[in-house]
Amino acid sequence: KQEVTQIPAALSVPEGENLVLNCSFTDSAIYNLQWFRQDPGKGLTSLLLIQSSQREQTSGRLNASLDKSSGRSTLYIAASQPGDSATYLCAAPNQAGTALIFGKGTTLSVSS
């Protein structure tokens, strides 16, 4: 059964700092992994989708890596801004390869 864990649960950093969010998953036979952002009271916005054949994916200041052998993914945010404050969720497919199993998220606060 796929389980997804995210650490830390919360993170506070000053503006401009680079930071890393961690995600681990128990079933490494995944074909992709997805990172989402959720603002308070809002739905989920897809940030990055990494296919199993890829090691990393980049979008602007965001870089996500995937290491299937160790069951880990990281989301790197460069030069953080107050607008990056949100909850970041990592999700991996369930064993059937259909729906997503989510971690509890990391709530990021960037102060100006």
Next chain:
Amino acid sequence: EAGVAQSPRYKIIEKRQSVAFWCNPISGHATLYWYQQILGQGPKLLIQFQNNGVVDDSQLPKDRFSAERLKGVDSTLKIQPAKLEDSAVYLCASSLTTDSYEQYFGPGTRLTVT
């Protein structure tokens, strides 16, 4: 391209009442998902449709929850009767198919059961 639409955005009901949520996926997306997100938790899948057929409803509390996607497009999720522990955000998502494609989420419906 229009995103996933959901309504209502907010709903407050008393326990034992019934409630229904509506979702319209992105045009052309065959797969539709309903997730439940309790405060402080990640979303949990309730039911998944491929066109108008159910792929996975193993975590749907079938004694009180029901869902349908009659024409393979819009979907409705119903709770009857509601319990206090059903207070959560109900998220609808869609994807092109079930295989290796990104899921796109709607804004969610926040349900409060009093």
